[in-house]
Amino acid sequence: MESVKNDDEKVTMDSVKKLIAKRDEIDRRIAKEEENNIDMKKSLVDSEGFPITSVDVYSVRRARSAIICAQNDRQKLxxxxxxxxxxxxxxxxxCITPRNELAAIVDNIPIVHRTSNAPFAKIAKVMDASPAFRAGLKNGDQLIQFGSLHAGNFTDIKELSVVVQNYMNKPIRVTVLRSDRPIRLELVPRxxxxxxxxxxxxxxITPAHI
Known part of the structure; x- marks a missing residue:
């Protein structure tokens, strides 16, 4: 898997776009596997430990393995x-990156693939004087965008931790749904x-909770 160059080399808009393209391809692979309604948790054996005859065990195991590997690659990307x-x-x-190039990539990455205001996570237990509190987040706010994450590419709650770790003391663009209205905020983890x-x-948030 291609990665960003080391810290001594210049990162360009094109190099980041290549990584985004690779992640989009992984999303397509995951979506294709999920078209078969693969259950990632259902047991493939009966109560006596024998394979369930109505299930193509080999195909399900192959699909599960493919999805897990793709999700791991996606998280790394x-x-x-x-x-x-x-x-x-x-x-x-x-002053290494031209201003217009940086503006294009910063404005483009977080929103380019978001196609709806579907929430994927919910804010709870906001503590007084915390970074979340100072950013204006409230209990019950539903996340529809968190940095580059949105409902269309979010797969695991751990991805939020990755964004937070990479943006310590730096602003993250956050959009929440509050009373059916999208609200844009800036959150600075610290x-x-x-x-x-x-x-x-x-x-x-699962579909059942939306």
Whole structure:
């Protein structure tokens, strides 16, 4: 899997776009596997330990393995994309990246693939004076965008941690759904007097909870 160059080399818009294209391809692979309604948790054997005759065990195991591998690759790419974004910001400060090129990639990445305001996670237990509190987040807010994450590419709650770790002391573009209205905020993860870098809980939303 291609990765962003080391810190001594220049990160360009094209190099980040290549990573995004690779992640999009992984999303397509995952979607194709999921078209077969693969259950990732259902047992493939009966109560006596024998394979269930109505299930193509080999095909299900192959599909599960393919989905898990793809999700792992996707998580790694998401981390690399976030790190590349930070490098682009640094290059902007160092006058390495032209302003218009940086503006294009910063404006483009978080929203280019978002096609709806479908929520994928929910904010809870916002602590007073926390980064989440200062950003304007409230209990019950539903996340529809968190940096580059949105309902169309979100697969695991751990991806939020990756974004937070890569944006310590830097603003993250956040859009929440509150009273059926989208609200844009800027959240800056940081060390504070309470627990965590956000000072709130983030819970995944399943279709049944929307």
């Amino acid at each position: 998401t981390s690399e994309i976030e790190k590349a974004m930070l490098t682009l910001h640094q290059q902007k400060r160092d 060390t504070w007097s309470g627990k965590g870098a956000l000072g709130c809980s983030v819970l995944p």
